[in-house]
Amino acid sequence: MMSRTFNNTQPIYLQMIRRICRQVVRGELKAGDKLPSVREMAVQNGVNPNTVQRVYTELERLAIAETRRGLGSFITEDEERLKQLREDLKNEQIDTFIKDMSETGFSAEEIVEGVRQKLLITKAGRV
Amino acid sequence: MMSRTFNNTQPIYLQMIRRICRQVVRGELKAGDKLPSVREMAVQNGVNPNTVQRVYTELERLAIAETRRGLGSFITEDEERLKQLREDLKNEQIDTFIKDMSETGFSAEEIVEGVRQKLLITKAGRV
Amino acid sequence: MMSRTFNNTQPIYLQMIRRICRQVVRGELKAGDKLPSVREMAVQNGVNPNTVQRVYTELERLAIAETRRGLGSFITEDEERLKQLREDLKNEQIDTFIKDMSETGFSAEEIVEGVRQKLLITKAGRV
Amino acid sequence: MMSRTFNNTQPIYLQMIRRICRQVVRGELKAGDKLPSVREMAVQNGVNPNTVQRVYTELERLAIAETRRGLGSFITEDEERLKQLREDLKNEQIDTFIKDMSETGFSAEEIVEGVRQKLLITKAGRV
């Protein structure tokens, strides 16, 4: 009755927004691509249409998608905006991470080294 | 009426837990140290005693503090647990970060390099 | 003013947790069943909503129930977990009992025999 | 600074009472034996003298110990009472156990069998 694709720690609509942003950054969604209709997206995700509506509205506010009355929602054709989104997400995530680590008391060396080692392992291993 | 030490994006009790954990990791709170009484901590932070109560209960569940009825709450004397806490926080934060970055489509190189550069800048600059 | 379903020797929230666990073990609550809403459960038991909230939170931590924001709380659909709960409760109760009896100085024979006889009587008698 | 002989789930004074009762039942404390003075017992256990006082008072109320002004506290010389104590504890513990198990939905067979098996194991094993 309800998809377990989402966790409870964060609002579903935020998780959906993030997922779409990532699909854009990874190129799975391209400029001008049509997004599923609100209803379709809702049933696909086992989610309330209100929730999807909120997602699309928010994406519009972020200038990532635009809604054309009677036609549906589309990824913006402003490629510049999409490149910018990539950088925004990158900076945002890195800044948050560094701030968290610093406040917890880890040194710059520990941070860089920790990240480097984790990536070596995961690369050597599975992902 | 209420100290603005906290932001609205996350429950106060979680912010307090995190703050105490960080104080422990940074050595500002040591094994065996007494935490302020529930009421004291409450007034210090302009927060309701129930909120502090919840914080202390949770810290006890995490085996970071223990509570002695009628005496107060204390940082655990299990130094091993405190060392472990440091590693736990480190791993947790790094893992989350890497997972987020990977899912957003950034390569290992981009991740390490991004972190390294940000740290050079902040070191050269303010922090 | 307050239903006397509960006794004073143990916190109400613990008594409610235990009651729900037992309903699950006895099959009165099945995987996926919806629990009453926080408010509903509160009035049903003549108890404050906060108390019920705590119960549901704890049940979630025990992986016995899960909560879907805006939808309600449900018994987990992980049937395996529910079977495990039965065994957990069984072992826990037996272990505690045996530990108590041993520490009080009763021999294994006395324990088994004592239990056996009590059960014969109660079976012959009322229960 | 404080002995960790006690847990937080139950009042210390009740834990001390139970411990003394058990020592009596197991014969480690015999009729007429002198109990340590309040002060002595307090320091031995890293506990507040008030707490010990409460223990002795309660033991007196249970007719297990008696206090002689200026002399100290002693286990009662009423051997009959001590035998009775043994039976009381036995019955009490068994009844509580059976009631718990029944309410959780376990059958008489399951209860007896569960206890029997656990005892075989622990006997074969360490204890």
Added chain:
DNA sequence: GTGGTCTAGACCACC
């Protein structure tokens, strides 16, 4: 309507 959080204030057992 649903759960999540928080405040205000109370009472209790315990040390």
Added chain:
DNA sequence: GTGGTCTAGACCACG
């Protein structure tokens, strides 16, 4: 005085 629990009632984000 200290923690533990509970009530009463409120507000918010979410679905």
